[in-house]
Amino acid sequence: MQLVNPIKTLKHYRLADLQHDLPAGLSVFLVALPLCLGIALASGAPLFSGLVAGILGGIVVGTLSGSELSVSGPAAGLAVIVADSIVKLGTFEAFLVAVMLAGAIQVALGWFKAGRFSSLFPDSVIKGMLVGIGIVIILKQIPHALGRDNDYEGEFEFSQLADGENTISEIYRAFVTASPGAVLISILSIIVLIFWERVAGRGYKFFKNLPAALTVVFIGVIFNQLYLVYFPDWYLGDNNEHMVRVPIMKAGQSITSIFDFPDFSSLANPAVYGVAATIALVASLETLLNLEASDRLDPLRRNSSTNQELIAQGMGNIFSGLLGGLPITSVVVRTSANVFGGGKTRVSAITHGVLLLCAVALAGAMLNHIPLACLAALLIMVGYKLAKPALFISIYREGLNQFVPFIVTVIGIVFTDLLIGISVGTVIGLLYVLYSNSRATFRVIRDGDKVLIKFQKDIYFLSKPQLKETLQSLKRGDRVYVDGRHANFIDHDIVNMLTDFSVTANMQGIHYELNEIFLNKQYVKEHASLREAITGE
Known part of the structure; x- marks a missing residue:
């Protein structure tokens, strides 16, 4: 440049x-x-x-x-x-x-x-x-x-040192x-x-x-x-x-x-x-x-x-x-x-x-x-x-996912000073945005005893509490299908929790099935293509 x-x-x-x-x-x-x-x-x-x-x-x-x-x-x-x-x-x-x-x-x-x-x-x-x-x-x-x-003119701090x-x-x-x-x-x-x-x-x-x-x-x-x-x-x-x-x-x-x-x-x-x-x-x-x-x-x-x-x-x-x-x-x-x-x-x-x-x-x-x-x-x-x-x-x-970071930033600037307010607002804003996004990573659809847990995009550890609550809310006799086809990446903690729950589901009489639950879907696809090219399988 x-x-x-x-x-x-x-x-x-x-x-x-x-x-x-x-x-x-x-x-x-x-x-x-x-x-x-x-x-x-x-x-x-x-x-x-x-x-x-x-x-x-x-x-x-x-x-x-x-x-x-x-x-x-x-x-x-x-x-x-x-x-x-x-x-x-x-x-x-x-x-x-x-x-x-x-x-x-x-x-x-x-x-x-x-x-x-x-x-x-x-x-x-x-x-x-x-x-x-x-x-x-x-x-x-x-x-x-x-x-x-x-x-003095130009003062922005809430607490005035002068x-x-x-x-x-x-x-x-x-x-x-x-x-x-x-x-x-x-x-x-x-x-x-x-x-x-x-x-x-x-x-x-x-x-x-x-x-x-x-x-x-x-x-x-x-x-x-x-x-x-x-x-x-x-x-x-x-x-x-x-x-x-x-x-x-x-x-x-x-x-x-x-x-x-x-x-x-x-x-x-x-x-x-x-x-x-x-x-x-x-x-x-x-x-x-x-x-x-x-x-x-x-x-x-x-x-x-x-x-x-x-x-x-x-x-x-x-x-x-x-x-x-x-x-x-x-x-x-x-x-x-x-x-x-x-x-x-x-x-x-x-x-x-x-x-x-x-x-x-x-x-x-x-x-x-x-x-x-x-x-x-x-x-x-x-x-x-x-x-x-x-x-x-x-x-x-525009929704709480926009308003909460906005209002936190406003309050932070007004009641601290410019730099601290922006810093606090940015940190809390980013955390709230991540939290909001984590709640939209999967959907739960129930039809009688049939339950579909569908991942809508990549899913990270921030979604773990909500997903855990969903699994704990399942009832005896439920037929549960976890669909991970639309997530290219699934966090390690999420994969462990889903696989570990299979033991719990078996003990509670829940039919439980996982579909394409891997840490890195793109890697699995590329690895499969490479293996097919080498072995012809």
Whole structure:
């Protein structure tokens, strides 16, 4: 596999797509800006490192990506790992070396086509991940919408380490301490977003061409300045507590002075390689999961290249480590904002990266007047679109074998954190799927004293309890026929149980007959054909 030429990835781009991609890129930028800063803060890293990761996630990964809609940047799911790793390695500069090594590992994973493992995750778990993240986005943004900005943007954990609260208690305290100014901005922003979307959907060009996200930001800034003049008690201020806070370069400060660079002498430290492997594994897993999710959100139903995406992520992390950035992954929140913002191609992701770069270089002072309350409204709408109530009903109607893994994943994400929730949901989901499938491996048909136990497909040890119950329910005088013709493979435990039961059946007066009960039917057929060819029998 070779790296995709960045020029070739854009050769089919149409200028007509700009009317969709530029507004979508702006929406993603407004969502990503506070998230980049918040995740850096939670990671115990310099604030600028989050912006570096966001810029490179948009421009570098966006260009090389295996997906047209996936958007990458620093991920909340890695915040704890990053914070622990910095402490473990002693310096942030040593940690940057681990980020570069993690990128190299990801490139190797993509080269050896490890992306194929993303297909192992059940559809129900992927759907549960999207809905769970949608609910978490809403719950975590409610305090910001009410003016309680104690916790950083981008936090996904149920238990909040920063202040000892959890998601539910934080919402309660937010209602108790609600700021009227923030509440009014949030409500107006949500109303405008709903109105804008409906009117734009009817074909009005003004509303289609002007991004709703930009309008919401203007509302937040203007209302907050009006508070200062007419309602001073409602004024949210221009401080770190309630506003976006982009680091601003001081007069005379060199551009290189705001970057951190890796300390390559730390390559002699064995711990660096362990941290690199951990980051590569977790970041790749989160990326592959998000890529599956982004394909499901894509209105055009395009299939992303998972291996190309791993290479793109690896290249992004190599550059991020080199320039002082946090680890990069594909992120559901940004990707969802891109899809619901109307993005069509990778240009929207690249646009968001360019805007982040411009924000750092040119517009920091201006952006620092944006209240977090209006950005919370943007995220709440993204969360709602991910977790619409109709989705629960739709998946429930698909049957319990789909709904149970789905709801377990949702609950796991909401009440733990993103990575733990996905892991628990995936494990339980896979077990439930296996259990459900095991119950459909055979049928029992009774006609008077005649009983047919018919294997419908390959049968494994998971079917053993149900099959054992079936055998124990047989009565004296039953005539039992076990038909294994439709199973190419029958587990060793199943074969032993069926053959052992022949003794029990004889003692209980049950006529018991087995037909083609072998461990490997295909092997038996091939062996028989070979024997026939050799002996002529």
